[in-house]
Amino acid sequence: MALGEETNSIHIISSTVDQICSGPNDLETIITRCAATQTTARALFTASNGFVCSLWISPSPDHSTIQFQDAIKQCEKWLASTMQISLVTLLSLDGLETTTELKENSNPSLFLVLAKYNGELEKSVLLPRHESEELRETRQSLLGTASSKPLNSRWNINWHRARNYIVISIVFLVIALLSLFSALHKQHGDVWVRYDTHGSDGPQYQLQFDHQNVSTWAESHLQEREWFLRIDDQAMIPAELLDEEESRYQRWFQQRYPEMNEIRLQQDYVNSTFLADPYSIQVPSDYTFHMAHCVRAFRRYWQAKETGRHVCPRDIDYRHMKHCLDAMDEWAFIDGPRMSTNGEEMGPDADNIVLIWKTKVCW
Numbered sequence: 152m153a154l155g156e157e158t159n160s161i162h163i164i165s166s167t168v169d170q171i172c173s174g175p176n177d178l179e180t181i182i183t184r185c186a187a188t189q190t191t192a193r194a195l196f197t198a199s200n201g202f203v204c205s206l207w208i209s210p211s212p213d214h215s216t217i218q219f220q221d222a223i224k225q226c227e228k229w230l231a232s233t234m235q236i237s238l239v240t241l242l243s244l245d246g247l248e249t250t251t252e253l254k255e256n257s258n259p260s261l262f263l264v265l266a267k268y269n270g271e272l273e274k275s276v277l278l279p280r281h282e283s284e285e286l287r288e289t290r291q292s293l294l295g296t297a298s299s300k301p302l303n304s305r306w307n308i309n310w311h312r313a314r315n316y317i318v319i320s321i322v323f324l325v326i327a328l329l330s331l332f333s334a335l336h337k338q339h340g341d342v343w344v345r346y347d348t349h350g351s352d353g354p355q356y357q358l359q360f361d362h363q364n365v366s367t368w369a370e371s372h373l374q375e376r377e378w379f380l381r382i383d384d385q386a387m388i389p390a391e392l393l394d395e396e397e398s399r400y401q402r403w404f405q406q407r408y409p410e411m412n413e414i415r416l417q418q419d420y421v422n423s424t425f426l427a428d429p430y431s432i433q434v435p436s437d438y439t440f441h442m443a444h445c446v447r448a449f450r451r452y453w454q455a456k457e458t459g460r461h462v463c464p465r466d467i468d469y470r471h472m473k474h475c476l477d478a479m480d481e482w483a484f485i486d487g488p489r490m491s492t493n494g495e496e497m498g499p500d501a502d503n504i505v506l507i508w509k510t511k512v513c514w
Contacts, residue, residue, distance in 0.1 A: 161230075164289050165282040166194040166204070173285070175215055178230070179223050182208060186244070186261050189430055195268060195282065197289060198230045205268040205276075207328075215241040221265065229265055237266040237319035280349050341379035346464035354389070354459040360420070362427035369421045380415045383410065383444040384465070387420070392462045396454075400447050410435050445475035 163176050164216060170184045185192035185208035194206045206216055217225075224244035227239040227289050242261050268286075278286065358368065377390035381397070384405040405412040409436050419425040426432065452472055455461035466473050 155225055161199075162197045162289075165193040165278075165285050166192070168192050168194065181206060182226070182261075182263065186210075189258075195286060200231070203268045203286065204230070205264075205266050205272070207264040209262045211241060211260045211262040212258055213241060213260055215243040215260045217242045219244060226263075226265060236317055237264065239264050239323060250484040264324070264328065264501075265510070272321075273322065277347055279483075291325065311431055313324040333513045346468045348461065348464050348467065351455055351459055351467055353455075353464070355464060357386075357464050360380065360426060365421055365426055366423045373421060380420055381410045382415060383440070384463075386463050386465070387422065388462050396450075397462075400450075404443070408434075408436065408440065439473070441478060445478055448475050 161176050161181070163171060163173050166171065166181075166185075166186055168184055170187075171181060176196070181194055181196070185194060185206065189210055191207065191209045193205065193208075196206070197203055217240060219242055222240055225240060226238065229235055237476065240263050242263060244259060244261065346357065358364070360368070372451055378387045378399075379390045379393045380387050381401060383400075406413070414420055414425075419431075447473065448466070451462065451466040455467045461467045461469070
């Protein structure tokens with residue numbers, strides 16, 4: 152297919168596919184090489200209109216009526232548009248003459264998402280540091296180029312109409328991404344959840360177990376080293392990373408929640424039958440459990456930041472910390488007058504609780 156000028160001017164910023172190098176490229180080549188990986192792939196690039204765009208590709212078991220070349224034309228039309236924020240489509244691989252790797256793909260279609268990489272979408276995607284730096288340098292370069300162009304020629308847009316397009320596009324994009332990630336989780340048992348561990352020593356990956364992937368993992372990795380199960384976040388950690396402080400807190404969880412400790416002792420946490428039972432995985436708890444977990448999570452976070460070493464990637468995840476802060480807010484800042492908890496009067500000893508006032512000044 153003869154590609155137009157718009158497509159030829161695509162410039163790759165970064166990609167998860169080794170065969171796609173930074174620099175000039177065309178859309179059909181990007182999509183084909185992403186598809187050839189037979190797994191989820193992503194690429195960031197700039198289009199001729201100056202927008203930074205993102206591309207996600209994933210194999211799909213569903214069938215599509217849109218042929219590959221027709222989908223490419225849709226993508227080119229989207230790239231030329233300044234109004235459309237995203238494009239989501241399912242394209243068929245039937246009859247496509249291309250590489251052997253792609254023709255051997257067991258899935259008949261590709262799930263494709265193209266989106267302008269800005270706003271809420273950019274905030275939700277955690278890029279590796281080197282990709283973030285490349286993206287920042289690209290944007291600085293684009294800003295330098297754009298400053299020499301007339302303002303009216305760049306922003307001659309009906310903003311009221313554009314706002315409606317943006318809202319609608321974001322809604323459809325969120326729905327599409329949620330569907331994509333749900334489909335991937337069902338198709339691929341080993342969904343590795345990666346958190347940003349830059350600047351900290353320790354494990355980089357965390358795998359969420361379910362009844363579909365736990366047996367495969369256990370056969371390959373359970374006996375290769377000694378593991379310890381933390382009850383409060385149900386995380387298996389290498390036993391050599393267990394310290395005395397963690398042991399002390401885990402003994403408290405084991406004693407207060409014997410049903411959870413029984414799961415640990417019986418190793419049901421790596422049992423596919425147990426994980427597949429929707430009733431068995433509902434384990435007795437209480438209101439204290441979540442707060443105790445959050446306090447422990449903050450200690451892990453503080454220790455990791457002080458020492459530069461973490462045990463689990465999620466231990467230093469700022470989103471997890473924000474979740475715990477929000478939960479502690481609800482627990483600490485309760486409604487009602489002093490000397491009451493959840494609307495009920497406290498015991499007589501509450502009268503003896505005092506604060507020693509000490510005034511400070513900060514400047």
